[in-house]
Amino acid sequence: MYYLHSESGVVAEQGNSFILNNVKYGAASATNDILKTLGFTELLPQGREPSPTFYNIQGVSADGQWIKTPWPLNTVQEKLIKDNKTKMLRLLAECDWYVIQAAEGGDAVPAEVATYRAAVRNTFTQRETGINAKTSVDELYNYVGARGTVQATQPAWPDKPESMFIVEQTDCSVDYDCFCS
Numbered sequence: 781m782y783y784l785h786s787e788s789g790v791v792a793e794q795g796n797s798f799i800l801n802n803v804k805y806g807a808a809s810a811t812n813d814i815l816k817t818l819g820f821t822e823l824l825p826q827g828r829e830p831s832p833t834f835y836n837i838q839g840v841s842a843d844g845q846w847i848k849t850p851w852p853l854n855t856v857q858e859k860l861i862k863d864n865k866t867k868m869l870r871l872l873a874e875c876d877w878y879v880i881q882a883a884e885g886g887d888a889v890p891a892e893v894a895t896y897r898a899a900v901r902n903t904f905t906q907r908e909t910g911i912n913a914k915t916s917v918d919e920l921y922n923y924v925g926a927r928g929t930v931q932a933t934q935p936a937w938p939d940k941p942e943s944m945f946i947v948e949q950t951d952c953s954v955d956y957d958c959f960c961s
Contacts, residue, residue, distance in 0.1 A: 781812070782840045783820035789842050792820060831926040833859060834917050850917035860911050860924065868904040871937065872897060875944055892941035899938040906935045 781794040792798040792815055797807045800818060826844040830837055834856055835848035850856075875897060878889045889897075911934075914920045925932025 782823040782825060783815045784823040784842055785818065785820050787819065790820075791823060791840055791842055793839055831921065834921045834926060853915070853917055853920075856917055856920055857911050857914070860920065861908050864904055864907045864911070867937065868900055871900045871940075874940070890941075890943055892943055896938055896941050896944070903935050903937055910934050 783792045783794070784790075785792070785800060788800060790798060790800050792800075792805075792810055794810055794812060794815065795807055796810055798805050798810060805814075823840060823842075824844055825840045825846060827846070830846055830848050833851075835850055838847040838849070841847055875893050878893050879897075881887060882889045910923060911920065914923055923932070923934055925934075
């Protein structure tokens with residue numbers, strides 16, 4: 781929660797130290813009650829707080845605007861690509877067993893699973909290309925639709941094929957563990 785001291789223009793944040801009239805107040809002093817006693821009023825920030833993935837957020841100005849500095853573009857791009865690669869690998873891992881089974885001489889990978897796996901890899905490539913094509917952190921912020929502030933324009937991950945959903949077993953008469961409730 782942010783507070784504004786209207787006489788001095790000082791903005792304080794609850795739980796953080798601040799200086800008022802050349803007196804430094806520690807973080808423990810920055811409580812709602814003490815700030816109000818000192819003449820601070822609540823300051824409502826304009827819009828949602830920007831994502832710390834994209835910006836170094838220093839607080840709020842006296843007019844409620846977020847004070848933020850974009851992180852270096854390549855740093856944000858690397859993080860987003862890494863996050864997308866992690867997502868891709870997690871999605872692929874959910875159906876790796878089909879590939880392992882086929883490689884060990886078992887049933888072939890179902891066509892819909894193979895198509896899904898290719899779509900997951902393709903989506904990652906499209907997202908990576910889109911991320912690398914952006915020339916500013918603000919463009920990246922809008923591309924991914926950070927914190928729901930805008931509609932994402934990056935490609936959506938594909939839906940899993942029905943064959944990948946586990947069917948809950950209700951007959952537990954067998955002697956091994958099953959997915960019974």
